[in-house]
Amino acid sequence: xxxxxxxxxxxxxxxxxxxxxxxxxxxxxxxxxxxxxxxxxxxxxxxxxxxxxxxxxxxxxxxxxxxxxxxxxxxxxxxxxxxxxxxxxxxxxxxxxxxxxxxxxxxxxxxxxxxxxxxxxxxxxxxxxxxxxxxxxxxxxxxxxxxxxxxxxxxxxxxxxxxxxxxxxxxxxxxxxxxxxxxxxxxxxxxxxxxxxxxxxxxxxx
Amino acid sequence: xxxxxxxxxxxxxxxxxxxxxxxxxxxxxxxxxxxxxxxxxxxxxxxxxxxxxxxxxxxxxxxxxxxxxxxxxxxxxxxxxxxxxxxxxxxxxxxxxxxxxxxxxxxxxxxxxxxxxxxxxxxxxxxxxxxxxxxxxxxxxxxxxxxxxxxxxxxxxxxxxxxxxxxxxxxxxxxxxxxxxxxxxxxxxxxxxxxxxxxxxxxxxx
DNA sequence: TAGATTGTTAATCGATTAACAATC
DNA sequence: TAGATTGTTAATCGATTAACAATC
Numbered sequence: 001x002x003x004x005x006x007x008x009x010x011x012x013x014x015x016x017x018x019x020x021x022x023x024x025x026x027x028x029x030x031x032x033x034x035x036x037x038x039x040x041x042x043x044x045x046x047x048x049x050x051x052x053x054x055x056x057x058x059x060x061x062x063x064x065x066x067x068x069x070x071x072x073x074x075x076x077x078x079x080x081x082x083x084x085x086x087x088x089x090x091x092x093x094x095x096x097x098x099x100x101x102x103x104x105x106x107x108x109x110x111x112x113x114x115x116x117x118x119x120x121x122x123x124x125x126x127x128x129x130x131x132x133x134x135x136x137x138x139x140x141x142x143x144x145x146x147x148x149x150x151x152x153x154x155x156x157x158x159x160x161x162x163x164x165x166x167x168x169x170x171x172x173x174x175x176x177x178x179x180x181x182x183x184x185x186x187x188x189x190x191x192x193x194x195x196x197x198x199x200x201x202x203x204x205x206x
Numbered sequence: 207x208x209x210x211x212x213x214x215x216x217x218x219x220x221x222x223x224x225x226x227x228x229x230x231x232x233x234x235x236x237x238x239x240x241x242x243x244x245x246x247x248x249x250x251x252x253x254x255x256x257x258x259x260x261x262x263x264x265x266x267x268x269x270x271x272x273x274x275x276x277x278x279x280x281x282x283x284x285x286x287x288x289x290x291x292x293x294x295x296x297x298x299x300x301x302x303x304x305x306x307x308x309x310x311x312x313x314x315x316x317x318x319x320x321x322x323x324x325x326x327x328x329x330x331x332x333x334x335x336x337x338x339x340x341x342x343x344x345x346x347x348x349x350x351x352x353x354x355x356x357x358x359x360x361x362x363x364x365x366x367x368x369x370x371x372x373x374x375x376x377x378x379x380x381x382x383x384x385x386x387x388x389x390x391x392x393x394x395x396x397x398x399x400x401x402x403x404x405x406x407x408x409x410x411x412x
Numbered sequence: 413t414a415g416a417t418t419g420t421t422a423a424t425c426g427a428t429t430a431a432c433a434a435t436c
Numbered sequence: 437t438a439g440a441t442t443g444t445t446a447a448t449c450g451a452t453t454a455a456c457a458a459t460c
Contacts (some may be wrong), residue, residue, distance in 0.1 A: 007426080014405070015398075033440080045441090047428065049442065050428080050444090079411045093302070094303050103403075147407075173406050193397060197379060265419080266418070266459090267417060267419075268417050269459095
């Protein structure tokens with residue numbers, strides 16, 4: 001879509017802009033300045049304008065930004081204006097929490113199935129199929145899946161990720177405590193709770 | 207403890223060093239070079255040496271690092287050599303998953319209690335007290351708590367965080383989809399799943 | 413000894429901040 | 437018009453990388 005290379009730093013802030021703009025829209029606020037955005041997000045106004053200018057000129061000189069317009073633009077930039085289909089690999093505690101996670105709707109993501117080696121113990125959630133991992137490849141052949149959510153133990157994370165990638169999935173959302181990296185055409189985000197907790201404890205020592 | 211100001215970038219890598227060193231120790235590998243570490247972690251050898259040198263000289267010129275020694279040093283630097291007590295605020299799906307999360311043991315963190323406005327529906331986990339939020343302040347007065355884990359809806363996250371901070375808690379691990387910031391003597395790490403998912407979808411558009 | 417590798421200083425690179433002309 | 441605020445260019449700052457003397 002965009003072809004300029006956007007730095008990871010900027011990408012990190014994009015969801016924050018979106019979230020804030022959604023708040024403003026919900027509160028019927030129609031205009032906002034880079035200064036106001038920057039204050040809310042603990043960054044500088046310069047940075048806000050720099051970041052946004054990577055994707056185009058959304059504001060009006062002397063006036064600011066139209067919240068509704070900028071919100072919609074952010075939605076498109078992020079790609080969450082279109083629906084995405086996800087499956088969950090691993091139905092343990094975290095997997096279970098994920099399939100009933102409310103936040104998916106906000107970003108237009110729909111979990112369609114959960115896979116595990118043992119399906120009996122899994123409680124069903126409406127709209128989410130419960131399947132055995134053995135049928136993973138078959139499922140992926142028949143169904144379009146945009147995102148595979150990995151919530152298995154760290155020993156199995158890499159091999160499960162490889163299986164879905166071999167079957168054509170291009171996006172991995174990984175909850176196992178191991179950093180997954182793949183080739184250039186597969187994207188991955190790691191939610192590493194244990195690393196986050198270590199950083200918290202580190203920072204608390206001052 | 208340390209008084210030099212360590213940049214957020216370095217802090218992000220500390221848990222990764224620790225994890226890798228633990229792996230090496232488990233595999234009975236006794237020595238490692240900055241080059242080997244850097245390859246495993248997808249960074250440069252220079253960076254490894256720069257990072258470690260912030261905390262002292264752990265290696266031996268011409269030889270490398272003793273894995274056991276460096277692992278223990280990292281453990282101390284991170285502060286996870288000492289046990290930390292945590293409580294969970296919010297017994298929803300994420301809260302439930304957290305109280306039975308195995309990863310806590312690795313970082314010497316122990317969840318002692320979970321608080322919710324409705325305690326009946328909460329299944330008990332051995333060693334974890336189930337309590338009503340109304341008794342939060344009383345509990346904090348009687349028990350030492352190092353970390354408060356916030357897993358309530360975003361509307362309640364800030365107010366719950368404030369309550370535990372007022373009661374003396376200095377570290378907040380926040381799972382609500384809102385960035386919490388506090389004064390200089392309170393540290394906070396946000397696990398923002400919805401932001402991570404947006405970044406994943408953004409990156410998948412190339 | 414020769415090769416390997418550290419810790420540190422200097423050079424480079426990239427990201428953040430400041431400044432300002434354009435303009436509503 | 438005067439004040440506000442954008443988008444962009446230039447200046448600054450900080451983090452990463454390179455280089456190398458020290459030394460095992």
